[in-house]
Amino acid sequence: MVKVGFIGAGNMALALIKAIKKAGLASSVYASDIKEDRLRIAKEEAKVNVTPYNKVVLNESDIIFLAVKPQDIDTALDGMKNTDKLIISIAAGITLKHLESRLKNARVIRVMPNAPCLVGEMAAGFAVGSKVKDEDIKIVEELLNSAGRAFLLKESMLDAVTGLSGSGPAFIAYLIKCLAEAGVKQGLSRDISAELAERTALGTAKLLIEKGLSADELIKMVASPGGTTIAGLDVLAKSDVKHVLIKTVEKAAKRSKELGKR
Numbered sequence: 001m002v003k004v005g006f007i008g009a010g011n012m013a014l015a016l017i018k019a020i021k022k023a024g025l026a027s028s029v030y031a032s033d034i035k036e037d038r039l040r041i042a043k044e045e046a047k048v049n050v051t052p053y054n055k056v057v058l059n060e061s062d063i064i065f066l067a068v069k070p071q072d073i074d075t076a077l078d079g080m081k082n083t084d085k086l087i088i089s090i091a092a093g094i095t096l097k098h099l100e101s102r103l104k105n106a107r108v109i110r111v112m113p114n115a116p117c118l119v120g121e122m123a124a125g126f127a128v129g130s131k132v133k134d135e136d137i138k139i140v141e142e143l144l145n146s147a148g149r150a151f152l153l154k155e156s157m158l159d160a161v162t163g164l165s166g167s168g169p170a171f172i173a174y175l176i177k178c179l180a181e182a183g184v185k186q187g188l189s190r191d192i193s194a195e196l197a198e199r200t201a202l203g204t205a206k207l208l209i210e211k212g213l214s215a216d217e218l219i220k221m222v223a224s225p226g227g228t229t230i231a232g233l234d235v236l237a238k239s240d241v242k243h244v245l246i247k248t249v250e251k252a253a254k255r256s257k258e259l260g261k262r
Contacts, residue, residue, distance in 0.1 A: 005061030
């Protein structure tokens with residue numbers, strides 16, 4: 001067990017805090033934020049030690065999550081430039097090069113989480129800096145996996161992670177919305193159609209993961225010859241939907257790369 005600190009107590013930080021505490025991975029958790037309401041929520045909902053001072057978090061923690069907005073990152077880094085601790089940044093678009101240029105002695109890790117972290121189903125990628133040790137990686141994997149699943153990758157792959165799982169929840173929500181609208185056109189009420197679409201997406205993901213099925217295996221399982229699913233799949237096969245989805249992720253990944261160069 002380690003002492004964990006969070007600089008920034010927004011929604012993503014709070015979700016990670018709750019997951020880490022639930023898994024019993026930290027002997028103590030401290031969180032700082034410039035907003036009093038975020039500290040109040042963190043204290044009431046996650047039962048953590050809170051402070052308006054980043055220095056307190058730095059002093060009281062073995063591992064520090066940097067969970068501030070990208071535009072606030074340099075201000076936070078200025079207050080910790082002499083630390084040699086393990087720093088985990090979840091600030092979007094902030095590169096390891098930038099972090100290590102400000103934190104000369106720290107062991108630095110960069111994480112690309114996603115919104116499902118808020119319900120314990122995070123799909124994340126992370127990359128490590130030049131000073132990170134094998135034991136650091138092991139600890140960070142354990143901390144991140146308490147909130148879902150995290151994959152160690154080269155930093156160059158984090159733009160792909162951003163395009164797929166970072167932006168992906170919005171793309172999947174759009175598809176769910178379209179399926180729900182299709183149900184309404186077939187006569188279902190809007191509320192029932194929405195929940196059917198949502199639960200179908202949830203159940204499909206659980207089937208793939210928990211049964212270890214590939215997408216093709218699940219399609220084959222559902223699609224009986226000459227049946228309803230085959231009829232619907234025929235429309236998809238004759239459309240441009242596969243190309244559109246690939247281009248959607250490509251465009252998001254490209255934008256992530258552009259933002260990282262700023």
